[in-house]
Amino acid sequence: MDLSYSDEEKAFREEVRTFLKEKLPKELSDKVRGGDELGKADIERWHAILNEQGWLAPNWPKKFGGAEWNAVQRHIFEEEAAAHHAPRIVPFGLSMLAPVLQKFGSKEQQDYWLPRILSGEDWWCQGYSEPGAGSDLASLKTTAVRDGDHYIVNGQKTWTTLGQHANMIFCLVRTDKDVKQQEGISFLLIDMNTPGIEVRPIILLDGSAEVNEVFFNDVKVPAENLVGEENKGWTYAKYLLTHERTNIAGVGFSQAGLTAVKRIAKAEMAGGKPLIQNPHFAARLAQVEIDLQAMSTTNLRIISKAAAGTAPGVESSMLKVKGTIIRQEINDLARRAAGAYAMPFASEAIEGSNAGLPDPLAAGPVAAQYFNNRKLSIFGGSNEIQRGIIAKVTMGG
Amino acid sequence: MNFELTEERQMLQDTLRRYLREKYDTATRNKIIASDAGYSAEIWSELAELGVIGALFTEEQGGFGGKGFDITTVFEELGRAGVVEPFLDTGVLAGGLIADLGTDDQKAHVEEIIAGSLQLAFAHGEPTSRYDLNRVQTTAKTDGDDIVLNGHKAVVVNAEAADMLVVSARESGEPGDDAGISLFLVPADTKGVTVQGYGLLAGGRAAEVMLDDVKVPASARLGDAGKALPAIEARVAKAAVAQVAETLGAMETATRLTRDYLGTRKQFGRPIGSFQALAHRMSDLQIEMEQARSSVINAAGHLESDRAIRESHVSAAKNLLGRAGRLVAEESIQMHGGIAMTQEYELAHIAKRIVMADHRFGDTDHHLERFIALSAA
Ligand SMILES: Cc1cc2nc3c(=O)[nH]c(=O)nc-3n(C[C@H](O)[C@H](O)[C@H](O)COP(=O)(O)OP(=O)(O)OC[C@H]3O[C@@H](n4cnc5c(N)ncnc54)[C@H](O)[C@@H]3O)c2cc1C
Numbered sequence: 001m002d003l004s005y006s007d008e009e010k011a012f013r014e015e016v017r018t019f020l021k022e023k024l025p026k027e028l029s030d031k032v033r034g035g036d037e038l039g040k041a042d043i044e045r046w047h048a049i050l051n052e053q054g055w056l057a058p059n060w061p062k063k064f065g066g067a068e069w070n071a072v073q074r075h076i077f078e079e080e081a082a083a084h085h086a087p088r089i090v091p092f093g094l095s096m097l098a099p100v101l102q103k104f105g106s107k108e109q110q111d112y113w114l115p116r117i118l119s120g121e122d123w124w125c126q127g128y129s130e131p132g133a134g135s136d137l138a139s140l141k142t143t144a145v146r147d148g149d150h151y152i153v154n155g156q157k158t159w160t161t162l163g164q165h166a167n168m169i170f171c172l173v174r175t176d177k178d179v180k181q182q183e184g185i186s187f188l189l190i191d192m193n194t195p196g197i198e199v200r201p202i203i204l205l206d207g208s209a210e211v212n213e214v215f216f217n218d219v220k221v222p223a224e225n226l227v228g229e230e231n232k233g234w235t236y237a238k239y240l241l242t243h244e245r246t247n248i249a250g251v252g253f254s255q256a257g258l259t260a261v262k263r264i265a266k267a268e269m270a271g272g273k274p275l276i277q278n279p280h281f282a283a284r285l286a287q288v289e290i291d292l293q294a295m296s297t298t299n300l301r302i303i304s305k306a307a308a309g310t311a312p313g314v315e316s317s318m319l320k321v322k323g324t325i326i327r328q329e330i331n332d333l334a335r336r337a338a339g340a341y342a343m344p345f346a347s348e349a350i351e352g353s354n355a356g357l358p359d360p361l362a363a364g365p366v367a368a369q370y371f372n373n374r375k376l377s378i379f380g381g382s383n384e385i386q387r388g389i390i391a392k393v394t395m396g397g
Numbered sequence: 398m399n400f401e402l403t404e405e406r407q408m409l410q411d412t413l414r415r416y417l418r419e420k421y422d423t424a425t426r427n428k429i430i431a432s433d434a435g436y437s438a439e440i441w442s443e444l445a446e447l448g449v450i451g452a453l454f455t456e457e458q459g460g461f462g463g464k465g466f467d468i469t470t471v472f473e474e475l476g477r478a479g480v481v482e483p484f485l486d487t488g489v490l491a492g493g494l495i496a497d498l499g500t501d502d503q504k505a506h507v508e509e510i511i512a513g514s515l516q517l518a519f520a521h522g523e524p525t526s527r528y529d530l531n532r533v534q535t536t537a538k539t540d541g542d543d544i545v546l547n548g549h550k551a552v553v554v555n556a557e558a559a560d561m562l563v564v565s566a567r568e569s570g571e572p573g574d575d576a577g578i579s580l581f582l583v584p585a586d587t588k589g590v591t592v593q594g595y596g597l598l599a600g601g602r603a604a605e606v607m608l609d610d611v612k613v614p615a616s617a618r619l620g621d622a623g624k625a626l627p628a629i630e631a632r633v634a635k636a637a638v639a640q641v642a643e644t645l646g647a648m649e650t651a652t653r654l655t656r657d658y659l660g661t662r663k664q665f666g667r668p669i670g671s672f673q674a675l676a677h678r679m680s681d682l683q684i685e686m687e688q689a690r691s692s693v694i695n696a697a698g699h700l701e702s703d704r705a706i707r708e709s710h711v712s713a714a715k716n717l718l719g720r721a722g723r724l725v726a727e728e729s730i731q732m733h734g735g736i737a738m739t740q741e742y743e744l745a746h747i748a749k750r751i752v753m754a755d756h757r758f759g760d761t762d763h764h765l766e767r768f769i770a771l772s773a774a
Pocket residue numbers: 125126127128129131133134135136158159160161211375378379380381382383384385388662664665669672674675731732733734735736738
């Protein structure tokens with residue numbers, strides 16, 4: 001047992017810090033810190049900066065142009081990036097589709113699509129969920145029927161995160177209705193500009209426009225956009241879901257969130273003293289901090305095991321459940337800390353004509369974030385589904 | 398003991414429920430929230446006509462209710478429908494203070510309030526007061542026959558629409574002193590009043606109100622000089638009871654929607670409510686609902702009691718509804734899955750009403766500490 005980072009790891013952390021200090025544009029970190037929604041251009045700008053540094057694809061093998069960092073390096077980067085309020089990397093192309101293409105795609109697909117992910121030429125979104133197929137993903141109904149050298153796609157996807165920015169979508173589609181659900185699914189890459197596709201925004205409860213419905217009406221997709229074999233899509237889909245696991249606990253986000261809570265609680269006055277000195281509030285804060293400290297070590301324990309070649313299994317479900325509980329608790333504390341100043345509608349109070357609010361520190365969009373992050377325990381396999389997985393594995397049921 | 402509503406209150410409840418069910422669906426409400434005014438003048442006057450505001454005042458004051466259970470009857474229905482119109486601010490807080498403390502001239506406004514033709518706001522909280530009622534820093538200085546007000550009032554709900562503001566200010570002492578606080582009735586267009594408005598996350602609008610050498614005649618004072626705190630506390634108690642009743646109504650809606658959804662949404666070929674992981678949690682919510690209802694009844698039934706008893710029940714209800722409300726809101730969203738995250742689904746707004754109620758009149762933690770202090774006293 002040695003809880004300290006090695007000299008190389010420490011040096012790596014310094015390198016990351018220096019890079020973030022020099023290269024992370026202040027406009028971007030200000031937006032992230034203030035909880036503003038990032039626009040497409042903001043995200044593309046950050047991706048380009050990382051790409052120039054060769055750090056955009058930390059999980060990719062070097063032969064595909066990735067950094068090939070080990071799990072501890074990735075953890076360090078995520079921690080530092082969150083602490084410096086860097087925009088998060090949009091995962092759909094980089095850490096969802098790319099591993100699938102690298103493992104199951106043809107050489108032509110790899111050569112064509114992977115460089116375009118790095119360069120930002122393509123913006124990918126994830127077309128898995130449907131109105132009737134959420135947790136029960138395998139019940140999906142969108143169909144793709146082979147017609148010569150094309151597939152004809154009909155159906156609807158939903159909850160498509162940032163689909164409004166995307167020009168490409170990877171979809172699970174049904175190619176065989178007559179077999180067990182999981183055995184009739186294929187993995188298809190679809191150009192969003194194809195005739196017959198319509199994208200409609202879904203406004204979320206915090207007013208944000210981050211998800212969409214995507215409709216497919218006789219959409220013609222070239223057969224060469226099929227990944228791997230027809231009807232083997234479920235295998236690829238599950239590989240995708242289980243592949244990118246290191247950041248599932250969101251430790252970096254929680255640490256940054258906790259810092260923000262402390263900042264607010266120092267500025268906010270309660271009973272004539274800073275709120276952070278209130279024993280009751282301090283106790284709540286301490287409890288989360290204790291949980292987070294342990295979570296951080298759990299996370300490192302699990303990913304170092306993965307680094308040594310063992311795939312994280314049921315532990316990643318545990319990280320997801322506990323990590324999201326902690327993040328949501330921190331969001332709750334932030335909202336609580338802000339007192340009455342949590343009430344203003346964030347986007348209006350922050351971006352609108354009210355930028356001069358008396359205490360912008362406390363009046364941040366903390367309540368909007370609290371509501372938005374209810375999604376953390378719903379998506380990526382809901383916490384109930386994760387608990388089901390844990391029970392199945394640990395109890396052998 | 399009798400836990401039934403009186404016939405009059407039952408009628409009021411039925412009338413309100415029917416009206417709101419017909420007139421106040423999610424699409425209508427979302428339109429109202431997005432509008433510049435943030436409330437509907439039409440809904441306001443129709444509800445006033447149905448007696449919503451009159452029920453908040455006693456007969457001596459010109460109304461036909463005014464007791465704890467009148468207030469909770471009205472607000473539970475408003476909460477059930479997720480109403481964003483500022484009845485709490487005009488009817489209970491500012492209007493109530495005028496009725497409690499006003500001279501005959503000042504009380505003449507009550508008739509207009511009940512008729513729905515006057516909008517009011519209570520400008521009391523300040524950037525550093527958090528939930529303490531006595532931490533008033535805004536000053537009131539006598540200048541001949543006039544009074545000059547200076548200060549900054551924070552998150553004043555309904556300030557933009559208000560024709561008049563009830564403003565608290567300190568005539569003597571320090572922020573945190575109980576003595577020295579007075580109330581003033583200030584027309585919103587008085588020189589030196591600046592209202593900087595914004596929408597609220599859970600609907601409705603509020604503002605930062607700046608008072609720069611605002612001059613009002615001494616006759617604008619509501620009640621005795623420097624002695625307003627007990628009246629403020631008693632009014633805020635009524636507002637807090639109104640608010641917990643509103644939250645209870647909203648929680649009813651949230652649990653109803655969730656129960657229905659668990660019965661109809663199918664995944665893995667079965668209604669999701671058949672998964673024990675959800676069924677048990679739904680049961681917990683039902684249990685908490687009963688607790689919440691009892692707590693609201695306790696608070697409403699003790700509103701006319703002595704201060705110590707009244708305030709202890711108010712703090713108990715705010716604490717319990719804060720906890721149960723958060724649980725109901727979060728669990729309802731979670732058990733719905735993604736659909737609950739969308740603005741056009743009713744639960745989204747209802748959940749925001751429930752959670753954001755914790756940010757007015759003191760939150761769960763504040764009232765826990767206050768309950769302890771009141772118990773120790
Ligand atoms: C903000 C947001 C962004 C998203 N982005 C994307 C995206 O980019 N691409 C994409 O494809 N999808 C996306 N999703 C969809 C997400 O993956 C689904 O919401 C998720 O799979 C849950 O499905 P559902 O919403 O249909 O809920 P349901 O599956 O209907 O679940 C409802 C409730 O039932 C519970 N439940 C279901 N089955 C069981 C069971 N067997 N045992 C116990 N409880 C159960 C669930 O946990 C939940 O509490 C996103 C969702 C959100 C909210």
